[in-house]
Amino acid sequence: MKIINSEDGKEVVYVQNHDMMYVMHNCESMPAALMQDFFSDIVIINGNNRFDFVRFTDPTEVEFFRKQDWIINYAEYKDLSEEEIMQKGTEAVEESNAVAKEFNESRSDKERAELYNRHELLDAKIENIKLFLWYKQGHIKFPLPVKEEDSHLIYVGDESINKKESGIKRLAKRLFGKK
Numbered sequence: 001m002k003i004i005n006s007e008d009g010k011e012v013v014y015v016q017n018h019d020m021m022y023v024m025h026n027c028e029s030m031p032a033a034l035m036q037d038f039f040s041d042i043v044i045i046n047g048n049n050r051f052d053f054v055r056f057t058d059p060t061e062v063e064f065f066r067k068q069d070w071i072i073n074y075a076e077y078k079d080l081s082e083e084e085i086m087q088k089g090t091e092a093v094e095e096s097n098a099v100a101k102e103f104n105e106s107r108s109d110k111e112r113a114e115l116y117n118r119h120e121l122l123d124a125k126i127e128n129i130k131l132f133l134w135y136k137q138g139h140i141k142f143p144l145p146v147k148e149e150d151s152h153l154i155y156v157g158d159e160s161i162n163k164k165e166s167g168i169k170r171l172a173k174r175l176f177g178k179k
Contacts, residue, residue: 001128002065003053003074003145013065014053014145017045018131022124023068051142070121072128074144082133089129096122 003014015023056062065071077085096119103115134140 001074001077001132002068002071004062004066010057011059011062012055012057013062014055015065015071016050017052017054018050019071019124019128020054021045022070022121051140053145055145070125070128072125072132077129077132082136085129085133085136089126089133092122092126092129096126 001016001019005012005014056065077088080088099115099119099122103112103119106112106115131140135142
């Protein structure tokens with residue numbers, strides 16, 4: 001899930017770690033700033049942090065994530081009923097099936113590679129829709145980096161944000177036990 005917000009007159013985007021895994025494996029043309037900010041060190045995403053959000057402020061990163069239609073946008077889903085969310089899931093499954101059918105009928109390696117990638121991202125979207133429905137139903141819980149106030153999203157603090165630390169800072173923490 002992504003949350004696009006305006007803070008201090010600048011647009012920012014928050015993206016969950018599990019979506020960052022798909023970005024890493026399936027997005028060919030990501031901004032250099034994203035590669036430097038998030039993927040420059042070893043990144044371990046597991047059950048303890050997969051729902052944490054990463055905050056991006058660079059305009060090229062914000063625009064990149066805005067265009068990733070397979071990452072569901074919190075603002076577009078937050079007010080939907082469970083039935084409407086399930087309908088969005090059904091539509092994504094139908095689109096995924098159509099892409100799979102097109103893949104099976106395709107002869108060009110280049111086209112097959114593009115269709116395969118699109119199918120993978122649609123699978124990620126289906127997973128995102130499922131997880132959002134479970135979140136809305138209370139089956140899974142995670143803190144959001146924003147709260148709704150007067151129909152605007154307000155930044156709530158760092159507790160749910162994954163701040164990328166430099167390798168030197170992490171090494172110093174390990175060596176000296178400092179937080």
